[in-house]
Amino acid sequence: MSEELLRVEGLQVRFPVRNANASVRDLIQRKGPALTQWVHAVEDVTFTVGRGETLGLVGESGSGKSTVGNAIMRLVPASAGSVILDGENLLDAKGEQLRKLRRRVAMVFQDPLASLDPRRPIDESIADPLQIHGLHKGRRSQRVAELLTMVGLPKRFMGRYPHELSGGQRQRVCIARALACEPDLIILDEATASLDVSVQAQVMNLLKRLQRELGLSFIFIAHDLAVVEYMSDRVMVLYLGRAMEVAGRSELYAHPAHPYTRALMSAIPAEDPIAERTRRRIVLTGDVPSPLNPPSGCVFRTRCPDAIDACAEAIPPMEVLGEDHTAACIRVHDLAATPPR
Amino acid sequence: MTTTNVSTTAAFGVDDLSVRIGSAQILNGVTWSVERGETLGIVGESGSGKSMTVLSATGLVPRPPAVVTGRALLGQPDGSQSDLLTMTAAQLRAVRGRRLGYVFQDPSTSLNPLLTVERQLTEGLEYHLKMRPAEASKRAVELLEMVGIPDPARRVKNYPHELSGGMRQRVMIAIALSCDPEVLIADEPTTALDVTIQAQIVDIVRSLQQRLGTAVIWISHDLGVVGGLADRIVVLYGGQVVEQADVETLFEQRSHPYTQGLFAARPTLGRTGNELVTISGSPPDPRELPPGCVFYDRCELRLDDRCRTERPPLVELGPEHWVRSFCATPERQEATA
Amino acid sequence: MSAAQVTADTAAVTGSAPLWRRSLKALLASPVVWFCLVVLGTVLLCAVFGEQIAPQSANETDVSRAFTPPGPDAWMGTDDLGRDVFSRVVLSAAPTLQVSVTSVGIALVVGVTLGLLAGYYRGWVDVVVMRVVDVMFAFPVMLLAIAIVAVLGAGLTTAIIAIGVVYTPIFARVTRASVLSVREEPFIKAAKSLGARDSRIIFTHVLPNVSAPIIVQTSLSFAFAILSEAALSFLGLGVQPPDPSWGRMLFDAKSFLNQGWWLSVFPGAAIFITVLAFNLIGDALRDVLDPKTMTKERA
Numbered sequence: 001m002s003e004e005l006l007r008v009e010g011l012q013v014r015f016p017v018r019n020a021n022a023s024v025r026d027l028i029q030r031k032g033p034a035l036t037q038w039v040h041a042v043e044d045v046t047f048t049v050g051r052g053e054t055l056g057l058v059g060e061s062g063s064g065k066s067t068v069g070n071a072i073m074r075l076v077p078a079s080a081g082s083v084i085l086d087g088e089n090l091l092d093a094k095g096e097q098l099r100k101l102r103r104r105v106a107m108v109f110q111d112p113l114a115s116l117d118p119r120r121p122i123d124e125s126i127a128d129p130l131q132i133h134g135l136h137k138g139r140r141s142q143r144v145a146e147l148l149t150m151v152g153l154p155k156r157f158m159g160r161y162p163h164e165l166s167g168g169q170r171q172r173v174c175i176a177r178a179l180a181c182e183p184d185l186i187i188l189d190e191a192t193a194s195l196d197v198s199v200q201a202q203v204m205n206l207l208k209r210l211q212r213e214l215g216l217s218f219i220f221i222a223h224d225l226a227v228v229e230y231m232s233d234r235v236m237v238l239y240l241g242r243a244m245e246v247a248g249r250s251e252l253y254a255h256p257a258h259p260y261t262r263a264l265m266s267a268i269p270a271e272d273p274i275a276e277r278t279r280r281r282i283v284l285t286g287d288v289p290s291p292l293n294p295p296s297g298c299v300f301r302t303r304c305p306d307a308i309d310a311c312a313e314a315i316p317p318m319e320v321l322g323e324d325h326t327a328a329c330i331r332v333h334d335l336a337a338t339p340p341r
Numbered sequence: 342m343t344t345t346n347v348s349t350t351a352a353f354g355v356d357d358l359s360v361r362i363g364s365a366q367i368l369n370g371v372t373w374s375v376e377r378g379e380t381l382g383i384v385g386e387s388g389s390g391k392s393m394t395v396l397s398a399t400g401l402v403p404r405p406p407a408v409v410t411g412r413a414l415l416g417q418p419d420g421s422q423s424d425l426l427t428m429t430a431a432q433l434r435a436v437r438g439r440r441l442g443y444v445f446q447d448p449s450t451s452l453n454p455l456l457t458v459e460r461q462l463t464e465g466l467e468y469h470l471k472m473r474p475a476e477a478s479k480r481a482v483e484l485l486e487m488v489g490i491p492d493p494a495r496r497v498k499n500y501p502h503e504l505s506g507g508m509r510q511r512v513m514i515a516i517a518l519s520c521d522p523e524v525l526i527a528d529e530p531t532t533a534l535d536v537t538i539q540a541q542i543v544d545i546v547r548s549l550q551q552r553l554g555t556a557v558i559w560i561s562h563d564l565g566v567v568g569g570l571a572d573r574i575v576v577l578y579g580g581q582v583v584e585q586a587d588v589e590t591l592f593e594q595r596s597h598p599y600t601q602g603l604f605a606a607r608p609t610l611g612r613t614g615n616e617l618v619t620i621s622g623s624p625p626d627p628r629e630l631p632p633g634c635v636f637y638d639r640c641e642l643r644l645d646d647r648c649r650t651e652r653p654p655l656v657e658l659g660p661e662h663w664v665r666s667f668c669a670t671p672e673r674q675e676a677t678a
Numbered sequence: 679m680s681a682a683q684v685t686a687d688t689a690a691v692t693g694s695a696p697l698w699r700r701s702l703k704a705l706l707a708s709p710v711v712w713f714c715l716v717v718l719g720t721v722l723l724c725a726v727f728g729e730q731i732a733p734q735s736a737n738e739t740d741v742s743r744a745f746t747p748p749g750p751d752a753w754m755g756t757d758d759l760g761r762d763v764f765s766r767v768v769l770s771a772a773p774t775l776q777v778s779v780t781s782v783g784i785a786l787v788v789g790v791t792l793g794l795l796a797g798y799y800r801g802w803v804d805v806v807v808m809r810v811v812d813v814m815f816a817f818p819v820m821l822l823a824i825a826i827v828a829v830l831g832a833g834l835t836t837a838i839i840a841i842g843v844v845y846t847p848i849f850a851r852v853t854r855a856s857v858l859s860v861r862e863e864p865f866i867k868a869a870k871s872l873g874a875r876d877s878r879i880i881f882t883h884v885l886p887n888v889s890a891p892i893i894v895q896t897s898l899s900f901a902f903a904i905l906s907e908a909a910l911s912f913l914g915l916g917v918q919p920p921d922p923s924w925g926r927m928l929f930d931a932k933s934f935l936n937q938g939w940w941l942s943v944f945p946g947a948a949i950f951i952t953v954l955a956f957n958l959i960g961d962a963l964r965d966v967l968d969p970k971t972m973t974k975e976r977a
Contacts, residue, residue, distance in 0.1 A: 102871075
């Protein structure tokens with residue numbers, strides 16, 4: 001692996017919510033359910049991102065994948081853990097130090113129309129981070145023009161408003177804004193999910209090109225396994241706030257070990273429609289459990305086709321399956337004997 | 342032959358359907374049909390008119406401002422076909438929900454948050470089938486069981502917010518199928534759902550269709566989902582049918598440059614390393630459609646003058662395989678297949 | 679590409695003008711708006727050049743001409759003291775505008791600030807501000823204004839303060855409601871992710887995006903403020919005699935309804951037309967500034 005840029009260790013994010021079933025009277029009398037409940041959004045997530053590397057975070061809704069990104073950016077407060085960027089803990093940073101660190105990490109969101117201020121022309125939006133951090137004073141419009149060229153938009157787009165652009169063009173604007181302060185790391189939160197297929201491919205190619213040219217690191221958050229495979233060097237699979245499996249891209253897709261990863265891959269329709277109709281699939285039953293009250297032991301056991309009684313007892317540790325391949329499943333070595341799919 | 346037609350046995354079909362709203366030409370001469378027990382996939386990007394084709398055909402687009410021409414034919418039990426576009430509002434109401442069932446993209450906004458699942462299920466049963474309330478309630482539980490909701494007798498009393506996204510979409514399917522319609526229209530029904538839930542929904546629709554013989558129209562932007570489900574596929578672009586074929590033919594001999602680009606641009610498992618092939622630019626503005634081929638601006642195979650100035654007709658390349666392009670000659674197609 | 683070419687290209691693109699210019703253009707396309715602008719322009723002219731326009735001074739009495747009906751000598755007749763009604767109506771424009779503009783200005787600044795803070799920070803700021811606003815809403819508007827005047831004493835300045843205080847809660851509430859929805863927008867999250875300070879987010883992102891309902895509310899509030907000033911003066915709590923104001927003139931006229939209809943009709947009509955113009959322009963602004971019509975252009 002390349003030189004380490006970011007290390008996230010034991011990250012935990014919990015949100016308090018008002019318990020709809022509890023009353024103040026119960027609280028005073030010290031009986032009944034607690035007044036606040038905790039949403040276990042992210043629990044004990046650990047990973048590293050190398051320089052110039054893309055880490056894919058993949059999972060379904062409620063997996064906590066976006067919360068991991070938001071916690072790194074300190075858009076939501078982390079309850080525990082550390083986020084170390086080049087030796088400095090982002091979660092402890094305050095004031096000027098935090099603002100300096102923030103310059104080095106940027107974020108691109110899912111909906112490009114909503115993440116641009118509708119009342120400001122796009123060149124102002126791109127110049128926003130430069131103003132905030134006082135960079136490129138006096139030659140900001142040249143810098144904006146440079147950034148537009150970098151993301152493949154003509155300079156004449158300056159002065160246009162977000163609603164005058166197409167979806168793909170808007171996302172290019174968001175990428176230009178993220179690039180403005182020359183960050184080391186960009187967190188891409190479902191950045192291609194709202195785009196049409198033909199446009200999505202353009203944006204993914206653009207991201208790969210920028211990564212090559214600028215040596216950027218990406219955390220690529222997505223629900224689409226195929227998109228993650230195309231973009232990532234390493235992949236982490238999340239379920240209900242916990243890491244299920246982490247591995248290098250080709251290793252994970254060739255030898256998925258965790259039952260959840262296998263089910264997730266099996267749910268993707270095959271390329272060939274005839275093969276699709278006949279192939280055997282693992283269709284998971286039921287829904288993702290509530291993060292207010294996650295299952296004991298392994299959080300996936302309630303939907304796992306391979307669950308046994310022991311799964312309920314303890315939170316499974318990360319089993320090492322090979323160099324840079326770990327999975328949180330106590331049966332992972334037994335299951336390795338059976339072929340995936 | 343230069344055009345397809347709605348077959349006389351079709352359960353539902355549109356014939357030369359065009360929709361114009363103000364200066365925007367949303368649909369332009371679209372023809373497709375679906376037989377009983379068959380699944381038709383309608384594929385397109387945003388702005389291609391894929392949702393508009395069913396909404397306008399079933400009278401769900403207000404006229405005016407929309408100007409809808411052509412025919413929307415619904416097969417009648419006696420074997421004849423009647424045109425939905427000439428029906429009165431009352432006649433349409435009797436058809437929608439009863440003979441046409443709808444499932445829309447977002448199950449959280451398609452259900453009324455203030456009514457229980459039971460009320461929303463029994464509404465159609467009481468209105469269309471004139472069932473008594475007790476009878477309708479019993480049927481509601483059966484319907485929930487049919488779409489695979491565990492503990493249906495309890496779930497039927499729930500409000501939509503008490504259900505997960507996947508459950509809500511099952512309820513939508515149960516409502517759509519409650520009056521035993523001949524045609525089920527599913528407009529991006531799995532787009533808002535997770536992949537594992539999407540797989541469940543696809544399985545349910547597929548098995549119900551085999552059991553009930555319903556004709557299904559499945560609209561999606563995702564070729565992968567539609568490919569695993571549909572018997573025939575219509576590819577829409579810029580408000581026109583650009584390619585239409587049965588699913589095997591389309592996947593093996595994709596002929597329109599747009600269809601080819603759509604396949605190439607789609608990331609699929611196992612495709613890594615090389616750059617994805619992209620279609621440059623973005624879909625055309627329906628207010629300023631190019632005078633010739635609607636794909637002209639983005640096409641890599643375009644021939645100069647003819648493609649720019651002349652609108653290509655829909656041509657039958659092989660049996661039941663229709664393509665609208667000057668560039669999709671059989672030779673070229675063999676080269677790419 | 680040269681700089682000149684870039685500018686030419688940008689200019690050629692339809693609709694790349696700044697948003698406010700586009701809104702203004704849409705606004706001026708309506709004949710109703712032109713009617714309002716003519717009315718309000720006339721009122722403004724009277725306020726500024728009243729002395730020159732009015733044929734007589736406001737308090738020039740001539741009892742021999744008392745109760746002259748409208749005619750060539752006095753267009754709007756004369757009152758019980760023989761004062762020229764037309765002159766008094768014209769000269770009333772200045773105090774009326776002064777009261778409404780200043781009081782709405784106070785309400786705007788204070789209310790919008792409170793609304794921004796309450797909506798953006800939520801928490802205890804929100805609780806305190808909104809409870810105070812709720813309490814103020816619970817009083818009938820005129821009762822509250824009268825109470826304030828009673829404490830501070832009658833007069834023009836008090837009327838301004840009273841009306842300003844009374845309309846502050848409306849601005850606070852309108853602003854807060856819009857801020858609550860805007861603060862959840864992803865572009866606010868995006869700005870935070872760039873490291874922007876709260877003050878920057880509030881002034882460059884939140885305020886411009888909540889400005890439309892505030893502008894509409896301002897124009898409607900002018901109308902209400904004019905009515906409130908008239909009502910206070912009518913009750914004898916606003917402009918003090920012998921100075922004229924439209925409300926004061928109505929107050930004076932109520933004793934002479936049988937002797938001269940013109941005493942009440944002309945100042946009443948002045949109030950009516952001015953208020954109507956502000957209301958109509960408020961509605962027109964609402965249509966033009968609706969962000970939905972703005973973003974729908976290329977959905």
